[in-house]
Amino acid sequence: MRESVLELKVDLGDRSYPILIGQGLLGSQDLTPYVAGNQVMVVSNETVAPLYLEAAKACFPGKQVDTVVLPDGEKYKDWQTLNRIFDALLERRHTRKTTLVALGGGVVGDMTGFAAACYQRGVPFIQIPTTLLSxxxxxVGGKTGINHPLGKNMIGAFHQPEAVLIDTATLQTLPPREVSAGLAEVIKYGLIRDEPFLSWLEGAITDLVGLQPEALAEAIHRSCACKAEVVALDEREGGLRAILNLGHTFGHAIETFAGYGNWLHGEAVGTGMLMAADLSVRLGLIAPADAERAGVLIGRARLPEKAPAGMTPEDFLTLMAVDKKNVDGNLRLVLLRALGDALVTSDVKSDSLQATLEAFCGASTSR
Amino acid sequence: MRESVLELKVDLGDRSYPILIGQGLLGSQDLTPYVAGNQVMVVSNETVAPLYLEAAKACFPGKQVDTVVLPDGEKYKDWQTLNRIFDALLERRHTRKTTLVALGGGVVGDMTGFAAACYQRGVPFIQIPTTLLSxxxxxVGGKTGINHPLGKNMIGAFHQPEAVLIDTATLQTLPPREVSAGLAEVIKYGLIRDEPFLSWLEGAITDLVGLQPEALAEAIHRSCACKAEVVALDEREGGLRAILNLGHTFGHAIETFAGYGNWLHGEAVGTGMLMAADLSVRLGLIAPADAERAGVLIGRARLPEKAPAGMTPEDFLTLMAVDKKNVDGNLRLVLLRALGDALVTSDVKSDSLQATLEAFCGASTSR
Known part of the structure; x- marks a missing residue:
């Protein structure tokens, strides 16, 4: 059943683009207004393609629509897999007026966006994210890229899409673990910038975990609006945008330690946000009750609350030192000065950091 | 002996940058004003590094200067070699405030620029070109990238340097064949936009082939000024900038046929420009005497005047069809309507094109 389309604008001057949100948009929404030329290359993966590739192709009536299906998983977010997109584009003779379409989760989106940023020095692309996280x-935000064995997202570009199509119906086929991973980022927006949204989430979290459609649509809309607002204020991550990385420095260390793909990004961010909240308490920025409130919500979203088994504080320190949020060797972290109010700081006492790392290491993991 | 520095500004608004030209600048010119952070990664190749790497490092007093030396040659302009730059940056823990420096010819410059465009989604870089061609x-112009087995420069980005340092003394160690390849691009500027420069070149070509320093400095300065002017008018290659591709569509086909690196880029462009001039005559745009004049100058620059042995008109047509200057399947070519005045046109009669291809194929190559 086709419902109404909710449109949200990401305001970036001449790179502004719409986010279209609705139930059942895939296959019924005409996306040709966002395609400049005659060629479209839909990039998907082996999990998503059987479910939605035909519907996605139907969004581009009258165009030459080619497809490339990649293996599924964060461990394939590498040059070899990216190159399969370039192979397909060149074999099918796509010109610089082609449009790429990302149909899948964050990995497909990041790789397709980066392929679009680099193919013939830049072609347009459209995002059709099919996971809650993506x-x-x-x-939203234009970050694209691939991983390097020595660090996540180390190779990439800022490249804004022409449009984003979000069909909430795709979430009905999403595994529960990925729903939880997506909820980590939803909760993040409440924690960094929107206390009323956080309160709403505390009431809605059971519905969200249970994939109740109206609750999901509301959570997605408020999350995208929050991110779009932050990105519009700071497209190139000069300042404010850094708050979107709450939990990510710890989280990237967890993902790298666990091996790409063994922990989902959102799971690592969930634990990372708890670590940031814990450190915020130790630095006297928030009350213990605030961190506890965040912990309860993360737990109810069925996210892990400890670092992976076997990971030590030393592992964290080593892995965080190559994190790209470092500037000239100093560790900069996103912390909380209240629920709904994040700050970026380099003023982190090393004994407090050590205490937080120890508090989250050494336990058996919930994963 | 340190001579005076000639400074030329490439005017691109907030991405403007200077080109510094002079004899003996390497090692004596302080480039730290163009470095924002404390880290510098100098990228060079096995041929250039023994000659100039120490002098280049001396341009960055007080900075952490790391180096990476790549194998030399167009055939290494690929992902595997590019990845060695990322490896070095991550192993040496370069942050997003690092500055990359390209020390070498066009291959090193294109790869280092592309690495800078992609490393942590974009870091600044400085060009120190050591070949006449580069x-x-x-x-000049911000084009960066690598090759793909199915086409040259198919993967890349527009990324402007912070500064370009041209030390004309480096040309004294350049092999004669590379001098000629560079002169092809010098002659190109005269052909597309500057008839007085073309006349000057006809008088100076013997001095240039003989590496006479004042003639070289003048030729470099006028060439850079011409390119800087065109790039400033059309940074993203929307229109005018396409004239810089005179000879390149034919030339890319020649390079691909010959196998990357077997013909130098400038050699292929030299022959390609003669083909463009020949086709311009056949289409009634210029007089036979004009093409003849271009041919004499190309010949005196010791550039090949025929396609590679064994290459057929069909090879050209096949290889040109995936050239990135194609738009929606139409062949667009840069041609001449006078010496010093180029145009971009899709209005190319296929029998005239065929006649030009036949005229340049089938002979033994001068290479």
Missing amino acids: QVDSS | QVDSS
């Missing part, structure tokens, strides 16, 4: 996070 | 062409 709908509320990676499809 | 001094007058690839160091």
